[in-house]
Structures are given as structure tokens and as C-alpha cells.
Amino acid sequence: MSDDDEFENGVVDVEEYDDVWVFVEEHDGEVMSVSWELLDEAERLADELGDDLVALAIGEDLDDVAEEALERGADRVLVADDPVFEPYRADPYGEQFRAMVEKRKPSIVLIGGTHTGRDFAGRVAVPAHAGLTADVTELGVDDDGLLEARRPAFGGDVLATILCEEHRPQMATIRPGVFEAAEPDGDADGEIVEADVVVEEDDAISEVLEREVGDTADITEAERIVAVGHGIDGDLEPARKLADALDAEIAASRAAVDEGWVDGARQVGQTGKTVRPELYVAVGISGAVQHLEGMNKSETVVAINNDPNAPIFEHADHGIVADLVDACPELAERFDEAAEPQEVVQ
Amino acid sequence: MSWTIVVGVKQVPDADEVGIDPDTGRLDRASAPAVMNGPDREALEAAFRIRDQVGGEVIAMSMGPPNAKTVLKEAVAMGCDDAVLISDRAFGGSDTWPTSLTLARAAEALEADVVICGEETTDSSTGQVPPGIAAHNGWAQLTYAEAVDARPEEDRLAARRDVEGGHELVAADLPVVVAAAYGEFDPRPAPLHRKIYGENDFEPTVWDAEDLEIKDEVGLEVSPTSVGGMETVDPVERKGEVVDEIDDLADSIEEVVA
Ligand SMILES: Cc1cc2nc3c(=O)[nH]c(=O)nc-3n(C[C@H](O)[C@H](O)[C@H](O)COP(=O)(O)OP(=O)(O)OC[C@H]3O[C@@H](n4cnc5c(N)ncnc54)[C@H](O)[C@@H]3O)c2cc1C
Ligand SMILES: Cc1cc2nc3c(=O)[nH]c(=O)nc-3n(C[C@H](O)[C@H](O)[C@H](O)COP(=O)(O)OP(=O)(O)OC[C@H]3O[C@@H](n4cnc5c(N)ncnc54)[C@H](O)[C@@H]3O)c2cc1C
Numbered sequence: 001m002s003d004d005d006e007f008e009n010g011v012v013d014v015e016e017y018d019d020v021w022v023f024v025e026e027h028d029g030e031v032m033s034v035s036w037e038l039l040d041e042a043e044r045l046a047d048e049l050g051d052d053l054v055a056l057a058i059g060e061d062l063d064d065v066a067e068e069a070l071e072r073g074a075d076r077v078l079v080a081d082d083p084v085f086e087p088y089r090a091d092p093y094g095e096q097f098r099a100m101v102e103k104r105k106p107s108i109v110l111i112g113g114t115h116t117g118r119d120f121a122g123r124v125a126v127p128a129h130a131g132l133t134a135d136v137t138e139l140g141v142d143d144d145g146l147l148e149a150r151r152p153a154f155g156g157d158v159l160a161t162i163l164c165e166e167h168r169p170q171m172a173t174i175r176p177g178v179f180e181a182a183e184p185d186g187d188a189d190g191e192i193v194e195a196d197v198v199v200e201e202d203d204a205i206s207e208v209l210e211r212e213v214g215d216t217a218d219i220t221e222a223e224r225i226v227a228v229g230h231g232i233d234g235d236l237e238p239a240r241k242l243a244d245a246l247d248a249e250i251a252a253s254r255a256a257v258d259e260g261w262v263d264g265a266r267q268v269g270q271t272g273k274t275v276r277p278e279l280y281v282a283v284g285i286s287g288a289v290q291h292l293e294g295m296n297k298s299e300t301v302v303a304i305n306n307d308p309n310a311p312i313f314e315h316a317d318h319g320i321v322a323d324l325v326d327a328c329p330e331l332a333e334r335f336d337e338a339a340e341p342q343e344v345v346q
Numbered sequence: 347m348s349w350t351i352v353v354g355v356k357q358v359p360d361a362d363e364v365g366i367d368p369d370t371g372r373l374d375r376a377s378a379p380a381v382m383n384g385p386d387r388e389a390l391e392a393a394f395r396i397r398d399q400v401g402g403e404v405i406a407m408s409m410g411p412p413n414a415k416t417v418l419k420e421a422v423a424m425g426c427d428d429a430v431l432i433s434d435r436a437f438g439g440s441d442t443w444p445t446s447l448t449l450a451r452a453a454e455a456l457e458a459d460v461v462i463c464g465e466e467t468t469d470s471s472t473g474q475v476p477p478g479i480a481a482h483n484g485w486a487q488l489t490y491a492e493a494v495d496a497r498p499e500e501d502r503l504a505a506r507r508d509v510e511g512g513h514e515l516v517a518a519d520l521p522v523v524v525a526a527a528y529g530e531f532d533p534r535p536a537p538l539h540r541k542i543y544g545e546n547d548f549e550p551t552v553w554d555a556e557d558l559e560i561k562d563e564v565g566l567e568v569s570p571t572s573v574g575g576m577e578t579v580d581p582v583e584r585k586g587e588v589v590d591e592i593d594d595l596a597d598s599i600e601e602v603v604a
Contacts, residue, residue, distance in 0.1 A: 009567055009568045010568065010570065025510075027510060027511060030511075032510060087514070088509070089516070090477070090480075090486075090487050090489075091486060091487075094481065114510050115489070115490045115507075115508060115509050115510060116509065116510055118473055118474075118477075118489070119477060119487070119489045119490070120477070121474070121477070122442075122446070122474050122477030122478045122480075122481050123477060123480070123481045123487075125443070125474075125478075125481075125570075126443065126446065126477075126478055126481035126482055127481060129443065129568075129570060130570060131441075131443075131570030131571040132442065132443075132474060132570070132571070133571060134442075134471070134472035134473060134474050135471070135472065135473070148574065152579070153469065153470050153471060153576075154359075154361070154468075154469055154470075155361050155468060155471075156579060157578065157579060158576050158577065158578060158579060159576070159577045159579050160573050160574075160575070160576045161573070161574040161575045161576075161577075162571050162572070162573060162574065163571065163572055163574040164570050164571050164572075165572065166570070167570035205485075205486040205518060205519040206486050206487075206488075206516055206517065206518040206519070207516065207517050207518075208514050208515070208516050209504065209514075209515040209516065209517055210514060210515040211512060211513070211514045211515075212512045212513045212514070213511055213512040214511055214512035214513060215511075216510075216511040216512075224603065246599070246603060254528075254529060255529070257529075258528075258529030258530065264508055265510075265511065270471070271465070271466070271528070278602055278603070279599065279602045279603060281599075289361075296582045299602070300598075300602045301584060302595065302598070302599060308588075313586065313588055314581075314584070314586055315581070315582070315584055316584055316585075316586065317584050317585040317586070317587065317598070318585065318587050318588075318589065318595055318598040318599070319586075319587065319588045319589070319595075320588065320589055320590070320592065320595045321588060322592070327592060327595075330592045331592055331595065331596055331599070334592070334593070334596040334600075335596070335599075335600075335603075
């Protein structure tokens with residue numbers, strides 16, 4: 001086979017590609033938890049394949065981030081450190097990441113399925129003619145060492161297995177919260193490699209004019225959650241009372257987030273987070289498939305809804321048909337009482 | 347100043363009508379009616395807002411089978427000035443790589459200043475097509491855009507983006523590809539005369555792979571990914587108990603949190 005044939009349609013010699021890469025997403029020095037979730041999951045894949053586990057970070061002043069990636073199991077950390085990368089923009093990130101991929105030829109590249117990850121991943125995969133699987137919730141390796149990336153489709157009714165046989169790297173974005181991150185073992189063996197920075201500010205085609213920092217809550221680790229939906233009609237108070245009494249985090253459906261009642265960081269579902277609490281109380285949420293996808297890993301689901309036909313009741317363990325404005329505070333009272341010290345009987 | 351604004355519109359099976367085939371127990375998508383992808387209605391609204399601001403034309407484009415022209419007629423009924431159907435057997439089996447290449451070439455042929463897409467589709471929902479279009483053409487992109495603001499004097503479009511831990515206002519050079527955040531652009535009611543024209547008289551222009559000079563760059567052959575299998579997801583087993591008294595509900599919760 002001539003070289004020309006070999007690269008026909010972007011098909012490559014897959015044998016030339018190895019190592020498992022994980023993108024470590026950071027903003028202002030703060031690493032997104034999905035990155036550490038992936039590093040842990042990727043360690044398992046790398047072991048199975050006999051490959052090295054490589055963390056990749058792009059940003060400014062990344063020494064601490066690189067060190068932590070080593071402590072969390074990376075064999076190597078590739079760092080592209082330059083002010084052009086802060087704050088994040090798709091064009092410089094994509095360009096830099098692509099250059100690193102084309103030079104070092106990883107077999108697998110995993111990126112957190114955050115807005116940032118899903119924004120720039122295509123700017124790497126398209127020019128590299130790599131396979132890119134979206135929003136993956138399960139990862140495996142088949143008998144031939146191919147990545148099996150499984151992802152929900154058709155609103156979560158189907159789990160599709162996506163393969164990338166003849167192109168490299170095998171790239172995927174992974175939904176936040178589906179894997180659990182282990183604690184770092186403190187052992188930072190491994191190498192930090194500075195990559196050449198290939199982009200310049202003059203070439204940028206976008207500019208960040210303003211940034212507002214919002215709620216950075218991480219609901220994926222919460223043990224108890226009270227999630228609110230469109231049914232709260234703008235009034236968070238009843239649900240908040242219940243959340244306080246249960247010592248639970250507030251989460252929300254997309255409809256409640258879109259209304260601006262709750263911050264996007266707390267959204268559960270297909271385009272939000274996957275949560276796995278012991279208790280999930282859905283308040284004024286109808287139970288759309290896209291919402292269920294994010295809450296299905298909960299141990300016990302409780303629903304409060306005033307419509308007896310709301311689909312959420314079929315997807316809950318315990319439910320009550322009631323107005324949330326009454327039901328939430330009444331429930332809260334029961335748990336406030338329980339939390340108070342018992343009165344001493346004289 | 348007037349801009350050419352091209353909107354990607356995809357035909358998908360109606361999510362509410364996808365049932366289970368009683369004979370095979372599998373999902374029966376084939377019999378579900380085909381409709382416009384919901385988020386694309388919002389992409390159209392975002393486009394109309396830009397047209398209100400700077401003037402110009404909104405053109406809908408759809409890559410799909412011949413019957414996808416229905417969603418284009420609907421787009422015109424909603425207020426688009428024109429529409430193009432990109433249809434060819436050669437497109438069969440395309441993953442997001444050739445799909446976004448095709449749409450990128452069409453956007454180029456239409457001399458787009460702005461391309462607007464939905465956040466993601468309700469069928470395969472990768473959300474990869476908008477960044478893919480931008481990447482194939484080397485254009486700027488603004489994904490998860492909650493509001494758009496044309497800045498014709500700078501040849502830029504600004505958008506408020508929903509990003510990790512907050513929001514940002516980003517300005518991008520034209521041409522630019524926008525993915526409109528779902529739930530942020532409430533579609534306006536269709537003007538009656540457009541509705542009648544779109545539904546009755548309008549016929550979209552049809553392009554094939556040859557017209558876009560991409561015959562050898564589309565389809566299964568050039569698609570890096572393939573669907574290896576699909577399993578129907580069994581719903582998670584839940585007790586489904588509904589009680590009448592708050593106290594009974596509290597007892598159940600107590601068992602969990604105790
Ligand atoms: C591409 C795409 C991605 C999506 N991603 C997500 C996602 O990640 N997460 C998500 O949640 N959704 C997502 N959605 C949206 C989803 O389809 C639903 O529209 C959304 O989940 C509905 O939210 P809701 O249940 O809060 O609102 P609604 O469906 O409006 O339900 C409100 C419920 O509140 C009840 N109610 C009203 N008043 C009261 C009261 N006083 N007391 C008690 N109950 C009351 C009503 O009976 C109703 O059941 C997505 C949609 C698309 C197209
Ligand atoms: C179950 C399943 C899983 C799949 N998973 C993957 C995967 O992980 N990776 C991959 O590369 N391919 C995948 N594919 C193939 C992919 O679905 C097709 O290429 C599809 O045509 C485009 O992707 P999308 O529907 O996800 O678009 P999205 O990227 O979700 O669409 C976003 C927006 O782009 C515009 N747009 C998208 N398609 C069109 C169109 N045909 N015409 C006009 N505008 C359009 C619309 O405005 C739309 O709202 C999968 C297919 C199936 C059936």
C-alpha cells in the first residue's frame with residue numbers, strides 16, 4: 001500500500017497510535033471534577049490496553065494542576081501554558097490540542113462533556129479526521145482493543161455503542177458525574193512535559209468581552225438532593241425549607257434553570273449532570289426522559305406533584321399527589337422536629 | 347448592512363410518538379411522524395432576531411431525504427426568506443464529520459455571514475454538528491448562546507454564552523457559527539401570509555453532493571465513527587407507591603435518611 005492510499009479518507013495505520021489521554025479542564029486554576037472522574041476511569045482502560053495514561057492541560061500557570069494530575073495517577077502530563085489560553089476560547093484551544101494530537105498520536109482521547117469540552121472537541125476531531133463520540137456514559141474495550149463508547153440517544157430510550165475502527169484518535173466527550181473520582185494517592189511519580197505553544201493572540205477570531213462567575217456548586221457528589229421543576233413557579237422557598245430540613249442540595253430541571261430560578265450548574269439530565277444520591281426528591285418536576293436520564297442512578301426517588309398523571313410517579317419509589325407549596329413545608333417540619341434534641345421529660 | 351443568516355434545520359422522529367413495536371419489543375422509530383427538531387425552532391428565532399437588528403436574509407438548510415422538504419416549508423412558514431434541501435443517496439451513513447462538512451460547504455455556497463444551529467437534536471443529540479461546521483470552514487463559533495447581539499460596525503457577532511461556573515460575553519469575527527441554547531429563544535408566531543406561502547406554494551432549491559463538489563467526501567466511507575449496536579434501555583425499577591398522607595411519605599424518607 002502506498003502512502004497515498006494509506007491516508008485515503010483519513011484512514012490511518014492504527015498501530016502507530018498509543019496511549020490514553022485525558023483532558024484536564026481548568027478555569028482560573030480550578031479543575032472541573034469530571035476531569036478527575038475521567039482520569040480514574042481512563043487508568044482502568046490504560047491498564048487493560050497496556051498503554052500509558054497521559055493527562056493534558058491547557059491554560060495559564062498550570063504547575064499545581066499538573067502536579068495533581070500526577071498524584072491522581074497520570075504517567076505523564078502534557079502542558080500548554082500560555083496567557084493566550086486564559087480565559088477559554090474554542091479557536092486557540094482547538095488549534096493547540098489538535099497540534100498536540102497530530103504530533104504525539106494518542107490512541108484514545110477523553111474529554112469531559114462540559115460546555116467547554118463539547119465546544120472545542122470538534123475543532124480537534126474535524127481537522128484530525130478523528131472519530132468523536134458525544135456525551136458518553138459507559139466506556140469499555142473490545143477484544144481487539146477498540147474503544148467501545150456507549151451513549152444514550154433518542155432521549156435516553158436507547159444506549160448506542162459507537163466504534164471508531166480505522167481513524168485515530170478515538171475521541172469521546174463524557175457526561176459529568178457518571179464516573180466517580182478516587183482520592184489522589186499523593187504519589188506524584190511521572191513526568192511533566194511542556195508542549196510547544198502553536199497559537200498566537202493575533203490569530204484569534206474571538207474575544208471574551210465580559211465574564212460573570214456564577215454558582216459553581218458540584219451536585220454530582222451530593223448524598224441528598226431536592227430537585228425543583230417548573231411547578232415551583234418561581235418560588236424556591238418551599239423546596240429550600242425541605243432541602244434545609246433534609247440537609248440536601250438543591251438541584252433543578254432544565255425548565256427551572258431556563259427560567260433563571262436556579263443556576264445551570266445545578267441542572268440534572270441529558271444536558272446537565274448525572275447524580276447518584278441516596279435520596280432524590282423531585283418537586284414540581286413532570287419526569288421528561290431527558291430529566292430522568294440524569295436522576296436514574298439515585299437510590300431512592302420521591303416525587304411531589306399535583307398532577308396524578310405526571311410521568312414522574314412511574315419513575316419514583318414514593319410519591320404524593322399534592323400542592324408542593326403545602327407538602328414541602330409539612331414534610332420539612334417532620335424532619336426539623338427529628339433533628340431537634342428530644343425534650344427531657346421531668 | 348445586511349447579513350445572510352443560514353439556519354440548520356433537521357428532520358427527526360417525533361419524540362412523543364416513538365413507541366415500542368409490540369412484535370419485536372424494540373423501539374419503533376420508523377412509524378413515528380417526522381417533525382422539525384424542536385431546538386431548531388429556537389435557532390430560527392435567534393436568526394430572526396439578528397435579521398431584525400441588521401437586515402438581510404434568513405435561509406434554512408436541511409440535509410436529509412427528499413421528504414425533509416416538509417421541515418423547510420415549515421421554516422419558510424415561520425418566516426425564513428428561502429430554503430435549500432441537500433439530498434443525495436451518497437450521504438447515507440454519514441456521521442457528524444461528513445454531515446458537518448456538507449453543511450459547511452452549503453453555508454459557504456450561500457455566502458453565509460452567520461450560521462445558526464440548534465443546541466442538539468432530539469434523536470442522536472451529539473451537538474457536534476455546529477462546531478463541526480465551524481471547524482471545516484475555519485470559522486469562529488459561539489455555542490450555548492443564550493442571547494445574540496449583532497455588531498455590524500465591527501463585522502462581529504456577540505453572544506452571551508452559558509459556560510462552566512457562569513456566563514460570558516464573547517464577540518466573534520464573521521463568518522461565525524452559533525448554536526442557540528435550548529429554552530432561550532421562544533419562537534415568535536408565524537406571520538399569516540408566510541404561513542400560507544410556506545405551506546402551499548414554496549418549494550426549496552435542491553442540491554446534491556455533486557453540486558457541492560463533495561461526492562467523494564461524504565457517507566459511510568469517510569465517517570470515522572460507526573454505530574456498533576443499539577440496546578433499548580430498560581427503565582430503572584421503582585416502587586411507584588403513591589401515598590395520601592404526608593406522614594406516610596415522611597416515614598418512607600425517614601427510612602432512607604436514618
Ligand atoms: C435537547 C434537549 C435536552 C434537554 N435536556 C434536559 C435536561 O438535561 N434536564 C431536564 O430536566 N430537561 C431537559 N430537557 C427538557 C425536558 O424535555 C423537559 O421539558 C423538562 O425536563 C421539563 O421540566 P419540568 O419537569 O420542570 O417542567 P414541566 O414539564 O412543565 O413540569 C412541571 C410539573 O410541575 C407540576 N406542578 C405544577 N404546579 C405544581 C404545584 N403547585 N405543586 C406540585 N406540582 C406542580 C406539574 O404537574 C408538572 O408535572 C431537554 C430537552 C431537549 C429538547
Ligand atoms: C444512535 C446514534 C448515535 C450516534 N452517535 C454519533 C457520535 O457519537 N458521533 C458522531 O460523529 N456521529 C454519531 N451519529 C451520527 C449522527 O447522528 C449523524 O451524523 C447526524 O446526522 C448528525 O448529528 P446530530 O443529529 O447529533 O446533530 P447535532 O450536532 O445534535 O445537531 C445540532 C444542530 O445542528 C444542525 N443540524 C444537525 N444535523 C443537520 C442536518 N442534517 N441538516 C441541517 N441541520 C442539521 C441543527 O441545527 C441541529 O439542531 C450517531 C447516530 C445515531 C443513530
